[in-house]
Structures are given as structure tokens and as C-alpha cells.
Amino acid sequence: MKTPVILCIDDEAILLDALKCQLKDYFAGKYRIETVESAEEALEVIEELEEDKIELPVVICDQIMPGMKGDELLVKIHAMLPATLKILLTGQADVDVIGNAVNNANLYHYIAKPWEPTNFNLTIKGAVEHYFQEQKLAQFYADLEIKVAERTRDLRKKNEFLNMAVHDLKNPITAIQGFSEIIQYDCKDIDNEEVVEIAGKIFTSSQQMFNLVKNILEVNAIELGKMELSFSKQNILPIVQGLFKHYTKVVESKNIQLQLNNTDEKYCVKVDTNSIYRILDNLISNAIKYSFPNKSILISIFNNSDNVRLKIKDNGPGLSDIDQEKLFGQFTRLTPQPTGGEHSTGLGLFIVKQLTETMHGKVWCESMLGHGATFIVEFPRVE
Ligand SMILES: Nc1ncnc2c1ncn2[C@@H]1O[C@H](COP(=O)(O)OP(=O)(O)OP(=O)(O)O)[C@@H](O)[C@H]1O
Ligand SMILES: [Mg+2]
Known part of the structure; x- marks a missing residue:
């Protein structure tokens, strides 16, 4: 000073x-x-x-x-x-x-x-002390105001989050109620085949609720800093290959071609296995969910000098600049909609970003509206 x-x-x-x-x-x-x-x-x-x-x-x-x-x-x-x-x-x-x-x-x-010099000096001393006390107090109030504003913003965000979560739970609950009422009151008028169909719908609705609750709990754990991650050095290729195998079957209904490039090396990073699985699962499932039928999706994995990078490139609708700014927020449903009736909680990319950053990685999207989207995620490479 x-x-x-x-x-x-x-x-x-x-x-x-x-x-x-x-x-x-x-x-x-x-x-x-x-x-x-x-x-x-x-x-x-x-x-x-x-x-x-x-x-x-x-x-x-x-x-x-x-x-x-x-x-x-x-x-x-x-x-x-x-x-x-x-x-x-x-x-x-x-x-x-x-x-x-x-x-x-x-x-x-x-x-x-x-x-009189002594009195004079004491008066000036008192004035200087008064000034600095007032400054301290003003600083204290300014800091307090910032903290109150931050807390208010956090509470408002939490409230919005809760409202969205409750709103999103309402639809599948209403569906489950409606379908169970049909079985309860109209059982004489419906045949076995219809019962099986209704049970399937109840299952889908409860699955949606389960996914939402799971994501909400995960977001909550992230925000409270209670994620229990266990880092270990591993080659992530088998995880990518496992997801690739799983989604090769899923994309058949949309006639989407899924490709995986560069699988002849080891791609070693220090990460939490479940989290890396959640990240890649969301990015690959998004590419499929938002792509139109008969398109292709390319997953590539590279060893750079200091990081391992994964690219998931789709030929879907792409994202406008405005949508890209909101992409990694909570409950973000943007212009692109699921093309095959898939469910969407709008929390996936938020979780992806938080998990990636907790594991010292980076994730971002490169896209032009109408020209597909490429999601890139990278983690520090370990030997
Ligand atoms: N590959 C993509 N191409 C176009 N839009 C995308 C893509 N990935 C995500 N989006 C847009 O970003 C939004 C947020 O994606 P996010 O993964 O967070 O949620 P979600 O897929 O809707 O739900 P879930 O929580 O089940 O993952 C999506 O609703 C979609 O509009
Ligand atoms: Mg998603």
C-alpha cells in the first residue's frame, strides 16, 4: 500500500x-x-x-x-x-x-x-483512526454484499433447478399413473398383448425418472464436492471399444454408420473409470440422439505429445453460436431435438464438463449450424 x-x-x-x-x-x-x-x-x-x-x-x-x-x-x-x-x-x-x-x-x-500541540496531535490521530475504521467497515460491507449476492444467485439457481427437476418428473409420473389406472379399472376390456404394451410404457417412463433422478443426484454430488473419484492409470481404448460395440447395435434403428478410428496404440491417462465411461457415453449417445437417420458418426482417438484426445464427429443438425454458449449448462434443451424419440434430461453435458474438469481434462464443441457437431475431450497423457 x-x-x-x-x-x-x-x-x-x-x-x-x-x-x-x-x-x-x-x-x-x-x-x-x-x-x-x-x-x-x-x-x-x-x-x-x-x-x-x-x-x-x-x-x-x-x-x-x-x-x-x-x-x-x-x-x-x-x-x-x-x-x-x-x-x-x-x-x-x-x-x-x-x-x-x-x-x-x-x-x-x-x-x-x-x-495546543498534544491536543492537536491527538485530534489528528483520532481522525486518521476514524478514517481507517470507516474504510474497514465499508470494505466489510462491500464484501458482505458480494457474498449475499452470490448466495442469492446460488439459491435462485438451486430453486430453478428444483423447479425444472420437479417439472421433468411430472410427465413420467403422470404417464405411469394413467397406464396403471387402465390396468386397474379396464382390465376386463384389454387383452394380454395390450397389458404387455402398457407395462413396456410404464417401464420406459420409470426409466426416464430413474435417469433424471440419477443425473440430479450426480449434479448435486458434483456441486457439493462429494464426487468420490478414484484415479488410476489406464488405457482408455477398451472403454471406447466397449461403448462402440454397444452403440453399433443401437444405431441400427436409425441406420446410422458408426466408425472408430486409430485403435492400434495405447491411450493412457490417469482417470476415474466410471467417470470416463459417463463422459464418453453421453457424448456418443448425444451424437446418435441428435443425428438424423442415414448419417455417419466418427469416433477418433489420438495420442498428442501431452494429452490423449477423443473426437466424436457427427453429421447432425449442428449448433448455432447462441446454442453453443449454453451447451454445458444445467437443464439445457437447445434447438436440436432427439430424432428417434429418445429421452433427454438436459443434464448430460453439464455432468460431462464437471467430471472432465475434475479429472484435469478439457471438453469443448466445434460446430456450425447445419454442418454437424464435433465434441472434443482431452486428458493429460501418462506414460
Ligand atoms: N451432438 C449434438 N448435436 C446437436 N445438438 C446437441 C448435441 N449434443 C447435445 N446437443 C444439444 O445440447 C443439449 C444438451 O445436451 P445434454 O447432453 O446436456 O442433454 P440431453 O442429451 O438433452 O439429456 P441427457 O441429460 O439425457 O444427456 C441437447 O438437448 C441438445 O439440444
Ligand atoms: Mg445427453
Whole structure:
């Protein structure tokens, strides 16, 4: 912190010197004592101090000066620096002058000339302490306000999250209720085949609820910092190959061609197995979910000098710049919609980003609307 300044203003040079010596002795280098002989000079010095971001806890100003008088100057200084404490030196007790300074410059004290040095020093000391206490208090309130604003924002976000979650749970619950009512009340009118069909719908709805609850719990664990990850060095190729095998069957219904490139090396990273599985599962399932039938999806894996990188490139609808900005948020359902009736909780990419970053990785999307999307995820490589 730059040394704060105490500014003394008096047109009598001798008095000013005496003041400087007295305060210098008393404060012993804790504050710089600046002296000026006129109001104009004082305003210039204050501007310079402001530019240099130097604090001015106290201004001591004589009342009787040629040109601008002390009380008028203090009113001006008060408009510029309301926190600075102002002290007026008066030769004669002029009530009007002091009244003006008290009312319009928030005068801290007036001292009658000639002053008694001990009392004078104590008054200035009190003023400086008062100033710094007020500054501390102001800082404390400013920090508190920031914290309250942050907490309010977090609570509002939590509330929105809860509203969305409840809203998303309502649909499958309503469906389950409706289907079970059919079985309960109309069982005589429906045959076995229909019962099986209804049971299938109940299963799908409960699966949706299960996925949503699972994702909500995962988001909650992430936000509370309660994710239990166990890092181990591993070649992630078998995980990619396992997912590739699984999704090769899934894409048949959409006639999508799934390809996997570069599988002749080891791709070693230090990650949590379940989390890497969740990340890749979401990215690959998204590519399939948002692609139109008869397109292709390419999964590539590379060893770079310091990281292992995976690319999942689809030929789906792609994402606009506006959609891309929201992509990794919570409950984000953007313009692209599932093309095969798949379910969507809008939490997948949020979880992907959080898990990736917890494992010291990076994930991002490169896309142009109408030209497909490529999701890239990378992790530090280990030998
Ligand atoms: N490959 C993609 N191509 C186009 N849009 C995509 C792609 N991946 C994600 N999106 C868009 O981003 C949104 C958020 O994706 P995210 O994975 O977070 O949620 P989701 O797939 O809707 O649900 P889930 O939680 O089940 O994963 C999607 O709703 C979709 O609009
Ligand atoms: Mg998803």
C-alpha cells in the first residue's frame, strides 16, 4: 500500500512548516505530510493523489486564506472525497463558517488557533483512526454484499433447478399413473398383448425418472464436492471399444454408420473409470440422439505429445453460436431435438464438463449450424 497522505493547507508558510514538523515527529513516517499554500494548489494535489490511488485520510485547512476560504474549499474537497476527514483551523470562532463546513463538508473537527500541540496531535490521530475504521467497515460491507449476492444467485439457481427437476418428473409420473389406472379399472376390456404394451410404457417412463433422478443426484454430488473419484492409470481404448460395440447395435434403428478410428496404440491417462465411461457415453449417445437417420458418426482417438484426445464427429443438425454458449449448462434443451424419440434430461453435458474438469481434462464443441457437431475431450497423457 502506498503511504497515505495528510494534507495541510495554510497561506502562512511559517505556520505550515511548524505544522509539518509537528505531524512528522508525531506520526514518524506512517503518513506523508503534504503542505500547500492555497486552495487551488490543494485541489491540484488532491487530483494527483487520486490519479496515483494514494489515500488521503485527513485534510487540515486554514479558514482565512486569500481567494477561496477554508470552509468553501472543504465543501469542494468533500464533493470529491467524502470519506476524507476535514479539519478546519480558525483564528476566530466564526459560527457561520463552521456551520457551513459542518453541514456541507461533514466537518470532523475545528481547531482554534493557536493550538495546543498534544491536543492537536491527538485530534489528528483520532481522525486518521476514524478514517481507517470507516474504510474497514465499508470494505466489510462491500464484501458482505458480494457474498449475499452470490448466495442469492446460488439459491435462485438451486430453486430453478428444483423447479425444472420437479417439472421433468411430472410427465413420467403422470404417464405411469394413467397406464396403471387402465390396468386397474379396464382390465376386463384389454387383452394380454395390450397389458404387455402398457407395462413396456410404464417401464420406459420409470426409466426416464430413474435417469433424471440419477443425473440430479450426480449434479448435486458434483456441486457439493462429494464426487468420490478414484484415479488410476489406464488405457482408455477398451472403454471406447466397449461403448462402440454397444452403440453399433443401437444405431441400427436409425441406420446410422458408426466408425472408430486409430485403435492400434495405447491411450493412457490417469482417470476415474466410471467417470470416463459417463463422459464418453453421453457424448456418443448425444451424437446418435441428435443425428438424423442415414448419417455417419466418427469416433477418433489420438495420442498428442501431452494429452490423449477423443473426437466424436457427427453429421447432425449442428449448433448455432447462441446454442453453443449454453451447451454445458444445467437443464439445457437447445434447438436440436432427439430424432428417434429418445429421452433427454438436459443434464448430460453439464455432468460431462464437471467430471472432465475434475479429472484435469478439457471438453469443448466445434460446430456450425447445419454442418454437424464435433465434441472434443482431452486428458493429460501418462506414460
Ligand atoms: N451432438 C449434438 N448435436 C446437436 N445438438 C446437441 C448435441 N449434443 C447435445 N446437443 C444439444 O445440447 C443439449 C444438451 O445436451 P445434454 O447432453 O446436456 O442433454 P440431453 O442429451 O438433452 O439429456 P441427457 O441429460 O439425457 O444427456 C441437447 O438437448 C441438445 O439440444
Ligand atoms: Mg445427453
